[in-house]
Amino acid sequence: MVSCKQAKTDKTADSNNETKTEKRIKLVSNDQEKKVDVFIDGSLFTSYIYPTNIKKPVLYPLITPKGTKITRKYPLEPSVGERVDHPHHVGVWFNYGDVNGLDFWNNSDSIKVEKRGSYGTIVHKEIMAMEDGNEEARLKVAMDWISAEGKVLLKENTTFVFRGDHDEYSIDRITNLSAPNEKVVFKDNKEGVLGIRVTRELEHPSNKPDIFTDSNGIPTGVPVLNNDGVNGNYINSENIEGDDCWGKRSNWVNLRSNIGDEKISLAILDHTSNAGYPTYWHTRGYGLFAANPLGQEVFSDGKESLNLTLNKGEDVTFKHRIVVASKNLGKAELDSEFANFSKQ
DSSP: OOOHHHHHHHHHHHHHHHHHSOOSEEEEEETTTTEEEEEETTEEEEEEEOOTTSSSOEEOOOBOTTSOBOBOOTTTSOOSSOBOOOTTOOSEEEEESOBTTBBSTTOSTTSOGGGGGGBOEEEEEEEEEEEOBSSOEEEEEEEEEEOTTOOEEEEEEEEEEEEEOSSEEEEEEEEEEEOSSSOEEEOOOSSEEEEEEBOGGGSOOOOSOEEEEOTTSOEEEESSOOOTTOOOEEEETTOOBGGGGTTOBOSEEEEEEEETTEEEEEEEEOOTTSTTSSOEEEEOTTSEEEEESSOHHHHTTTSOOOOEEEOTTOEEEEEEEEEEESSOOOHHHHHHHHHHHTTO
């Protein structure tokens, strides 16, 4: 026979155990290293990082459910056999090539000091909220888009929603931009807005000579490329494939490849509420994978243009979903994912 007192004690113990149980999707902040790690079932999925040397906060790296890194390491980590072009292409980022005349997209430590006045920087301000969960985890952060003189053009409040199971992870990036001090114009520009730079195996095969890192991490000219294991291929929601995805409007684009025995899908989904929907896609075979709803002129051969304008006090919200899967994702799956996402 169990006494009332003992039953109460057992119940309290059970409650305490439930409280101590870690959630499946966990966020771990590290102020010293300027990052927040995202773990799913104990494995690292990605990290929100905000070092001072890359001119904007990014998600880096992206890791598949089977543990494979699919973002390019350069310029953050030593690597072998990677391209060393575009040092501003780091992980997963959100910015734009012309905001009141300032270039946020191409900014990096490689820009000559005398030219840095033409570039803008996105500065991490604070972590506003972190919430672990079994179904999803949420990270809310604040950033400022600033000029070289430190003037704030835009205030950004972004919520990242991380989800995942045994073979498919996802990230929702809900980005609110407001103009607190003056009118802000996103002048039509091909450099934008949500970008990912992928590892070599997810590129399209290419025979064009280029500069790569050698076994010592030193940039070296390579006249003939080794395409062993390089088998990426874009496909969009209209079943257009390869390089032909560039400059097309589409609800989503899926970059498919395999590394060893692992089949990999990396997809970006647009949202019906976004400005410029359906977005144009800036998909390059060398590994740049970007959705750009605002840079319409170059993609349409001058038939369309969009200069998104925020008057002082106005704001705009963009919603995107990134899916990372250790399997082939088909059209039906991504059409369904897009439809569900656009209801949110």
